[in-house]
Amino acid sequence: MTESSISYTDVLIIGAGPSGLMAAYWMARCGVNARIIDKRGTKVFTGQADGLRPRTLELLDSIGVVHRVLHEACEAAEFTFWGPGEDGRLKRQEQHPIHDVNNSPFGNCLLNQGRIERFILDAIRDCSDLEVERGVIAESLEYDETLENRGDAYPITVTLRTLSEEEANSSSTHGGSGGVRNGLFRSNITPDDWDDLIKKSKERPGNVETVKAKYLIGCDGAHSWTRKQLNIPFEGSTTEHIWGVVDMVPITNFPDIRRVCTVATEHGTLLSIPREKQLVRLYLPLQAADSTSASLDRSSITLDMIRQKAKEVLRTFDFDFKVCDWWTVYQVGRRLASNFTKGRIHLAGDAIHTHSPKAGLGMNMSMQDGFNIGWKVALVAKGVARPSILATYELERKRTAQMLIDLDRRLQPLFVKEQQGDAAESTAPGNGKETLMDLIQLSIAFANGYVCYYGPSSLVHKGGEDIAANLVPGERFPPAKIRNQADGQAWWTTRLFKSDGRFRIVLLAGDLRHRDQRQRIETFSTHLASAESVLQRYRPEGEKLDSLIEVITIHSAPVGEMDFPDFPEMLRLFDQERGWAYDKIWSDDDCFWDRQCTGKGYESWGVDRVRGALVILRPDQHIGWVGNIEDVDEMTGYFEQIFQPPQKTLKVESNA
């Protein structure tokens, strides 16, 4: 009774969580023939991850949905530390800012993972008809290495099985006490149900489909089926630390219940995170690694045990809750996949790294993984970019994953120590030991995504410090709010540099009121117009000149002292139907009606306001190269390493 068929897709994505959806966004945006499956019958609606770091919000800005996040999310701008005072009563001991307005337009936000997924799904729908195929599971994977180097080949063969509605939703039924939705079925304490699902599913007639794919991205979580098929070791260990997590509406007189805070007591350290819709998330230690008490029967943990623990920690305040949105239990484990990539198969998100959720980085790292691999696979699958760029994925993301796990490892004892009664010692500042605040301050730039330490590669040409001290190849372009020359409106660069699959040449044009500088810009524009320029050479037949590489000009003169038509035509490309491109010329000018637009972009980038600089941005807004405006050969060299050689050279023009 089993129906079988073979179909073909360029890219198959397994798993529609944050990392899978981010990867899928690129396929949708770049028009890649792709499919994305998820074994669950529905997306998540409650619980799971909730922390959004500034860099993630910048990415969400670049895909056009950050306004929806900010409207719904709870912003966490300050962090407070509580502990017992001399009288034993809990006291607020320190308060620190989290939000760093000088580094990003965005702060730290909290919002349920389900909403984030919704926004990415909407962004996908806005530019394609790609839909997540839910209730679909992969049950076999073959990879033919001999086909790996043949661009048109489909080396990957996956058998997909459509689950029955019951199978797709069985584990996500309500559980826990009082019908509260709990997350135990996704908890890392519960064994994964993938094999069970396959076994059960095989017993009944159902749709089985063989899919041949050029590329596969496995975003199927900590128990990753894809990773297992590839026999990639998942290195690390699971500790005995068991934590409870609960999303609830608190009934308490604890004054910082709507602030991010820790409460360190001899009963353990509670981490409290304010959320949307009056919710608060609490993390509570239920058993320490070296607990002398009898080992917990983990399956016996109930919501009430978590409630009691919270009451113990907050004992000098009233605390309880009646409304619980979600809860789960997890055992702290830290694992890192030894490889992120095998041939044309890539893994992302929890499939390659697991750690405790307390750093509030999990969803961020996963989305950034999916974002990183997504555009690379999309451009390679389209035949635009060379397959060699795919090797940069592991290079770039494994280092950040390792750093995340290291951070988590250093964070954990700061929560556990308190459990052993030395709370005052470990959280008091200046006692010589690493405190939570020390660690937060040390790691904040990494955790917030201001730095990511991407190493040199074909996509990252290091250098240019003398030209732009703070534009570091490999790092993201530091956001600034700048003004459009044609209409005067102020936009963050995170919105302007849309994630649309294009590389960008950002011409920091300096001050064109200086005659010499104008000459330099005109020379550069003349180069762009020539047949040798990368715009002309890599322009796909029949497409617009800016379809692969967009040139954005940000000059430094006041908007009011320049006019849009003053700029060379190549910088504001003319279109027969739509006229001049008004969205290409910008000024680092301040703006009387927008206090965020300060005209300090050049300063923050470390670029001379008269002479400017030339910058290449990758499709993910990371800096690929920095040079002088004359360095067109180097600029060209960058793209030569990335793009496939032009199929048809414009012989007539180039030889003219």
Next chain:
Amino acid sequence: MTESSISYTDVLIIGAGPSGLMAAYWMARCGVNARIIDKRGTKVFTGQADGLRPRTLELLDSIGVVHRVLHEACEAAEFTFWGPGEDGRLKRQEQHPIHDVNNSPFGNCLLNQGRIERFILDAIRDCSDLEVERGVIAESLEYDETLENRGDAYPITVTLRTLSEEEANSSSTHGGSGGVRNGLFRSNITPDDWDDLIKKSKERPGNVETVKAKYLIGCDGAHSWTRKQLNIPFEGSTTEHIWGVVDMVPITNFPDIRRVCTVATEHGTLLSIPREKQLVRLYLPLQAADSTSASLDRSSITLDMIRQKAKEVLRTFDFDFKVCDWWTVYQVGRRLASNFTKGRIHLAGDAIHTHSPKAGLGMNMSMQDGFNIGWKVALVAKGVARPSILATYELERKRTAQMLIDLDRRLQPLFVKEQQGDAAESTAPGNGKETLMDLIQLSIAFANGYVCYYGPSSLVHKGGEDIAANLVPGERFPPAKIRNQADGQAWWTTRLFKSDGRFRIVLLAGDLRHRDQRQRIETFSTHLASAESVLQRYRPEGEKLDSLIEVITIHSAPVGEMDFPDFPEMLRLFDQERGWAYDKIWSDDDCFWDRQCTGKGYESWGVDRVRGALVILRPDQHIGWVGNIEDVDEMTGYFEQIFQPPQKTLKVESNA
């Protein structure tokens, strides 16, 4: 074959344009049994109105959709004036700011009416299942005045007819040149098709339904069928001025094409408005009132005539377009309905006032009409408020409508004069005549909605200047960004004061670090808790204490020097399920991560930072009354005039 039935609704709204939808929002939000019909089969998608003033954006903030508007709209922050220079070539003569950051969080935005309608429809859907019934026309209206004073009666009888799909969409088919959608079918030059539709519809079998309603709101446009049924005169006249309007993507080297500007030449004055999606809207005079040329055959006007006119005006620049989104032609007319209300029937929007669109106020005024009548009808229909408050609708909105028409009358000659060749004379500043800029500056506070001149009534008790110099009863509450005491987040008051149908007591609590002031606040809170307080007296049986009136506290001490539990319990109402109300205590404190949050609210309101003030806000955020914190009798008196007397007094408590 005609099916006939009788159904009942509390409120019937005829017309689902901006005014009808705003009224419908209140019905949805307040849970009123209501229906809304529209004769067209679909909402508008292109053309029509596009200008959004700050006050309208504030309203859209209060219904939770402004973030979507700002994401899509084009902001117009500056206005430039062009005219011929000495050499006859067009020159930029003046540039003026439009956006006044000290008066509103929002500037002037441009976005197609269809999108605004979409956002309001989504807001309606978020809180109810009220849907616009499209392709439905009213064909008879009876009003039984004898039932007017009986609260439960249905004095209004309307026969509704469901149009065929063809009828509902016939006029909105594509027209004009080259398949461009034009707006001639909605233009005031085309005769209204309502009677035709009814006549045609009667010839075929169809659903006819008799609806009995307690209240009717007619939002059915300039040709308002409702107004005609009531025999309400529409006073004013139509001039011979004929203008063309076009939404197109310009192909031009005119440098200010993405800015709001006028270009005044002997060929007439062009008004150019930048829009979303690369669109620009142009207004062009096609015939002046006193033109000596032969009268235009208006039906013969084509898109190319508008194009040619634009080319003439912009003659020293290249100008053309290939992409046209919408165009129409209108004849300037100014009319005002002599009454806005008859018994339980109210009119709103273009049904009561028409004028030229050039002031960019039409959609704003219409939405504000619908917003004003909507909450009043909703609260009366629910039996919460006294029917007498409905009389304030005409009182409040007729004056603004008259002011709008006066403004339009003064604006028109400034566009027409130019046509007669004296451009330089009329636009040059300082020549003793009223210039466009003079008029804009004179009218800006009214046009942007910073002032609205609502007169004294049961809803507006004048006075309180000595307590709060800039909190003027009748005007809107001047927006400020303030910080939540519990979480430190900064919110605009326009978002905090949600349009949810509740009145608000805004306790500007002053500085509670002063012992005397704390005592005043505690006394006030004790009053609130007493059985005599308006919260207790008007609390509907079984509902929460803040279901009709919400108390919001805004104190003036720094957030860091107070704690949420420091405030009296009545100011942060406890709920058995959801704990304390963290959204009720705010501080006028500045905020290091938000440059808009300056801690200057009290200053802008003219309120003493120590002693504070007591303010009543109506559900539309207009100030109803201002007093001292001790003036609870006056405060109570305000509500006594508005709310229906309590059905069941809390005898036990009040006599205890």
